[in-house]
Amino acid sequence: MNYGQLADGTTIDSYTLTNRNGMTAKVITYGAIITELWVPDRKGQLADVVLGFENLQGYLGESPYFGAIIGRVANRIAAGKFTLDGKEYNLATNDGPHSLHGGAKGFDKVVWQAEPLQVSNGAALQLKYLSPDGEEGYPGNLKVTVVYTLTNENELKIEYTAQTDKATPVNLTNHSYWNLDASATILDHQLRLLAEHFTPVDETLIPTGVIAPVAGTPMDFTTPMPIGSRLDQLKGNPGGYDHNYVLTDKKNPLKLAARARGPISGRVLEIWTTEPGVQFYSGNFLDGSITGKYGRVYEKHAAFCLETQHFPDAVHHPNFPSIILRPGETLMSTTVHRFLSD
Numbered sequence: 203m204n205y206g207q208l209a210d211g212t213t214i215d216s217y218t219l220t221n222r223n224g225m226t227a228k229v230i231t232y233g234a235i236i237t238e239l240w241v242p243d244r245k246g247q248l249a250d251v252v253l254g255f256e257n258l259q260g261y262l263g264e265s266p267y268f269g270a271i272i273g274r275v276a277n278r279i280a281a282g283k284f285t286l287d288g289k290e291y292n293l294a295t296n297d298g299p300h301s302l303h304g305g306a307k308g309f310d311k312v313v314w315q316a317e318p319l320q321v322s323n324g325a326a327l328q329l330k331y332l333s334p335d336g337e338e339g340y341p342g343n344l345k346v347t348v349v350y351t352l353t354n355e356n357e358l359k360i361e362y363t364a365q366t367d368k369a370t371p372v373n374l375t376n377h378s379y380w381n382l383d384a385s386a387t388i389l390d391h392q393l394r395l396l397a398e399h400f401t402p403v404d405e406t407l408i409p410t411g412v413i414a415p416v417a418g419t420p421m422d423f424t425t426p427m428p429i430g431s432r433l434d435q436l437k438g439n440p441g442g443y444d445h446n447y448v449l450t451d452k453k454n455p456l457k458l459a460a461r462a463r464g465p466i467s468g469r470v471l472e473i474w475t476t477e478p479g480v481q482f483y484s485g486n487f488l489d490g491s492i493t494g495k496y497g498r499v500y501e502k503h504a505a506f507c508l509e510t511q512h513f514p515d516a517v518h519h520p521n522f523p524s525i526i527l528r529p530g531e532t533l534m535s536t537t538v539h540r541f542l543s544d
């Protein structure tokens with residue numbers, strides 16, 4: 203379906219995926235953005251559990267990455283610079299001195315080529331993007347494919363593949379904002395993170411390189427805790443969580459990373475991933491200045507993000523898992539969002 207047009211006349215399409223249980227996901231070719239996701243609660247009542255705009259105009263304005271695919275490198279690269287195989291690369295900086303979420307025009311702001319796929323257990327959409335050599339300062343032509351599958355088991359699966367013709371850093375994620383109760387804030391949502399460590403950051407949100415235990419700190423979500431219960435105790439008062447958690451399970455390729463529950467609806471979101479980390483962001487920069495779908499004003503903590511990923515600023519930390527992709531290799535990454543209710 204036609205979703206609108208860019209200033210240069212490019213048409214943006216919207217695709218609808220529906221499963222056997224009436225769940226619906228809507229995806230647009232701009233940014234490969236998930237614009238709607240309708241999920242049943244414990245009584246079977248559907249609600250749209252992701253933040254987003256009413257129309258394309260909203261996404262073309264100041265969007266805090268609502269629902270988008272993030273790349274070439276998710277999260278921050280300190281000073282927008284890195285050295286690879288002895289050569290220094292300078293990136294577009296868009297977060298003070300740093301590069302954030304791919305730079306000035308990341309994968310969230312490009313047009314993807316979409317094609318619906320036939321699958322036996324649900325509905326799927328394939329999206330492709332060719333990121334040219336030098337785009338935002340990154341080396342190599344990078345071919346990226348993202349497949350969204352809405353399964354009949356009430357899962358939204360995201361599969362990423364990428365190949366390059368020159369060595370380049372790559373770290374892909376999806377930046378959906380969740381509110382399982384479609385309520386004003388997520389402060390009362392219960393969250394469990396299967397992570398005994400996190401990567402502490404400086405005041406500009408760049409990791410120090412330390413891998414620190416969460417035990418005994420307000421960072422600890424190893425047992426379910428309301429998101430809002432310890433915000434006032436956070437070190438340096440950053441206004442909420444915006445941290446990369448190091449997933450404990452290093453054995454199973456696809457492992458449970460997080461489980462969140464909306465107390466009003468009983469909707470539960472489990473996130474399973476092949477990635478080593480997850481950025482837990484508690485919607486700290488939302489401030490009531492955005493009015494989204496259905497006329498809802500998004501106040502601080504209106505939603506949370508769980509961005510499965512390799513660790514932020516990995517290019518500067520040899521002790522973090524590498525994000526360098528080389529010619530001849532294929533990056534493969536899977537994240538499954540599994541919806542339940544109790």
Ligand code: GLA
Nearest residue numbers: 266267277444481483487507
């Ligand atoms: C990520 C970053 C945050 C913020 C949000 C979007 O979670 O770590 O600092 O940029 O994306 O606003």
